[in-house]
Amino acid sequence: MPTIPSGVRGATFTGWGTALGHEIVTNDDLARSMDTNDQWIRERTGIERRHVGGSTAELSIVSGRAALSMAGLDPTSIDALVLATTTPDRTVPATSATIQNSLGLRCGAFDVNAACSGFVYALVTAHGLVAMGAERVLLIGTDTLSRITDWTDRNTAVLFADGSGAAVLEHSADRGHLLGWDLDADGSAEDALYCDIGGFVQMDGKEVFRRAVRIMVDSATKSMAHAGVTADDIALIVPHQANIRIISAACDRLGVPMERAAVVIQDTGNTSSASIPLALFDAADRGRINAGDLVLMVGFGAGMTAASAIVSWGAR
Ligand code: UT7
Numbered sequence: 098m099p100t101i102p103s104g105v106r107g108a109t110f111t112g113w114g115t116a117l118g119h120e121i122v123t124n125d126d127l128a129r130s131m132d133t134n135d136q137w138i139r140e141r142t143g144i145e146r147r148h149v150g151g152s153t154a155e156l157s158i159v160s161g162r163a164a165l166s167m168a169g170l171d172p173t174s175i176d177a178l179v180l181a182t183t184t185p186d187r188t189v190p191a192t193s194a195t196i197q198n199s200l201g202l203r204c205g206a207f208d209v210n211a212a213c214s215g216f217v218y219a220l221v222t223a224h225g226l227v228a229m230g231a232e233r234v235l236l237i238g239t240d241t242l243s244r245i246t247d248w249t250d251r252n253t254a255v256l257f258a259d260g261s262g263a264a265v266l267e268h269s270a271d272r273g274h275l276l277g278w279d280l281d282a283d284g285s286a287e288d289a290l291y292c293d294i295g296g297f298v299q300m301d302g303k304e305v306f307r308r309a310v311r312i313m314v315d316s317a318t319k320s321m322a323h324a325g326v327t328a329d330d331i332a333l334i335v336p337h338q339a340n341i342r343i344i345s346a347a348c349d350r351l352g353v354p355m356e357r358a359a360v361v362i363q364d365t366g367n368t369s370s371a372s373i374p375l376a377l378f379d380a381a382d383r384g385r386i387n388a389g390d391l392v393l394m395v396g397f398g399a400g401m402t403a404a405s406a407i408v409s410w411g412a413r
Contacts, residue, residue, distance in 0.1 A: 107273015114163020117148035118259035143341025147258030147366030149243035156261035178206035181215030213398025215370035240369035247297035258366035262374020277324030332390035338362035
């Protein structure tokens, strides 16, 4: 896996925004229509409620507009739009085309599908665009999993939801914030978690759980090695919000105390490509991240993919 060459054009976040589905669905709401209950869902997943509703483009436009506003940028100054999603609104064109038009961008736009690892895949891709000369990239992670969830299947319906997180990544004169990254995939495990076109998500929950902890720890360990840092140096870990027990087990194996984890799963459920930016920007908005802090993002998802990145927090 490559390390970041010295002298490469760097970038940092200069604005961000988030959006959630407009309808709140509680565990008790689910218990009214399927054989489950609030206590089981809380104890086995950490989820208390989730937000559903809206299309992938609609949520992305809200989060993207907020990110542009915070960065103080005219939409026409954006050089590329990268949308991480596994739930596009149409097969063709890419949902990023709809967002590009609605936000008034005048640049190339494309989707990245790496399931729940998507935001970190898109982040690394966006850094590559900056390395190639782009000045400003709008990066969005959005999923509307409620549209591909069978709401009578308690195996999946208690987990999945809708959300979006967006960031403006701007070229910076210094080396930028990205210190190390890792992107992994193991297609031999694709049947553990998949959705056929027109169908609903199918999941072997136990198998996904078993693999998730291992591949998150592997990926995070590689990123830390590339960045030349250890778990003690990490001020905040931002894991994919899939299950509080997966987050806890991964933190434990990495040697990062749970107090240093960003957790929003109780309010959001699993929003796939949106889960890492929702947790990251919630922590930032709460003042949990100081300039210079090392932040480790780490995700896993269908594919099975895994991805991690370490940034030195430099945004305003
Ligand atoms: O972005 C990646 C997406 N996917 C994941 O991250 C999923 C990873 N896997 C998981 O999070 C967990 O495996 C689940 C939350 C899906 C399931 O939790 P678990 O602790 O592995 O439960 P289990 O499948 O071992 O089931 C334990 C018990 C069973 O009952 P018995 O046989 O012990 O009587 C299940 O029938 O819990 C029962 N059960 C439920 N009960 C109430 C399973 N699902 C439910 C439910 N409500 N929703």
